[in-house]
Amino acid sequence: MDTVERWPVESLVDGAKLGVRMTGDLEFREAEILSIRITPDRKYRFYVHYIDCNRRLDEWVGESALDLTNVRFPQKGGKAPKIQVDTSSNSHTSSPDREVPKKGSTRKRKVVGDASEVVKAEEAPVVPRPPSPFQADIKAPSQRGSMSIIGHSEDALTRIRNIEMIELGRYRIQPWYFSPYPQELTTLPCIYLCEFCLKFVKSSTCLKRHMMKCHLKHPPGNEIYRSDKLSFFEIDGRKNKTYAQNLCLLAKLFLDHKTLYYDTDPFLFYILTEQDDRGFHIVGYFSKEKESAEEYNVACILVLPPYQKKGYGRLLIEFSYELSKCEGKAGSPEKPLSDLGLLSYRSFWSQKIIEKLVQHRERCDDGDQLYLSVNDLSEETSIRKEDIISTLQVN
Structure with a gap:
């Protein structure tokens, strides 16, 4: 009986395409490797994007999820990306490039240096990452939304989800996409957010300490609508800059193909909340420009995952059009829309x-x-x- 040849796991590089078994699925799907990580116990982890699937399904998988019998490698000559090596100190340094072993090779490659070294592999060139976490639209300086299309989608670093988990109120939520939170938070298993001011901290202890000082029980700004337990709060991005920026960071975890603006002054944010005996809890929001040349009535719109499929998205959309009626204008959301939008x-x-x-x-x-x-x-x-x-x- 013939033995099926398998590519050695050490040969895999960023950009390689192969079959991957998605978590909870029994069948292999075609996927592209976006990043490779070596754990302290010398096991490989691969961050993969499933072809023709939304990026919110991207995930880290182990060797057991890979079909190593059929691997398509990227063309040579590109810039070599880094393979991250997890260590207790989270330190990453550079090491020489490696060669791709031949298919069927069983020889283990020699490990040069200690576990803190980073091994490089070949990949197509990537667009340099802008220095600011709140970057402006690349094609034009005009601000068209609190988040705007174009920017990070071609950046290899921002294609990888960098926050593993967030805790917001009584919910723990797994993010879908990259968001430019401070680098020191990206190595934590979970970051904690105050559900009223959206300040982010590194531990539950820090959050408890913050909650003793934070006197907010609802978003800052004016409550402009209430029906039973649901309320809308209008937030001015100029008057409540810190809250607006924290909101954009949170929203970016669940919005793809969007780029954060540092300057929130030109925007209004409408926060939908649910009320209970502890306060007004954020459900979702939409933002709009105070003065839009294109007369957009929505720049960004989001319902947080725990509240999705409950009709809140429709409520946000309807409220945006009610505001347009009050202004005597015909409105439209900023294009292009996401698939769910x-x-x-x-x-x-x-x-x-x-x-x-x-x-x-x-x-x-x-x-x-x-x-x-x-x-x-x-x-x-x-x-x-x-x-x-x-x-x-x-x-």
Whole structure:
């Protein structure tokens, strides 16, 4: 019986593609290795992106999850990335490049130096990372949202989720994406956030100490709407700069293809909360520019994972359009939308259009004209005409 040849795990490099068994799945999926880490006990860990899947599914896996019988390596000649070696001191230094062993090789490669050394491997060049964690839009200096498209998606460092877990109130949440929290927090198993001011600390002890000093029981700013236990608070990014920046850092953990702005002054943030006997707990939010040349009514929108699939996304969208009605404008979210965002907006637009068409038909007598123009729909719903047209075309 022939033995199936396997690539040695030491031969794998960043950019290599192979079958990987996703956590909780029995079948192999094609995936790309984004980063390699060696644990203190000399075991390999691989951060992988599953091809044609959203990046929120990216994860660290061990050798047992890999199909080493069929590996596609990246083209040579690129810049060599670093393989991280976990040590108790979390120190990382550089070491010489390594060669890719041939398939079927069983010889163990010699380990040069101690466990704190970093081994390099070949990869295609990457775009240099901007120095500021709150970076401006690369293509233009104009600020189009509290977070804006373009920026980190081509940066190899920011493709890797850097925070393992956060604790926010009574929930522990696993982040989906990279967020530029301070480097010293990225080595911790969990970071802790005050659910009222969103300050981040490194331990539960630090959080308890902070809570003794923090007198907030709700987001700063003005409560502008309340219905039963739900409230909306309006936050001015200029008056509450620290809170706004902490909110953007938190949101970035769950929003892909977004780049943080350091300057939150031009933006308003609308925080949706649930109230109980302990205070007003953040559920989600949306932000908008105070003055938008494109008349966007939403820059970013997010419902935190513990509150998703409960109708809060629709509530945030509807509230943004109610604000547009108060301003006498037709609004639209900043484009492009995420996959989940597009689904939510399409659902909202479709339902609002159908509601208006049904209401119009009920108002019309038998002899009246039944048609309703796109302009009429836009005026009655405050939904921009382009969004109405695209929704009608899809449906």
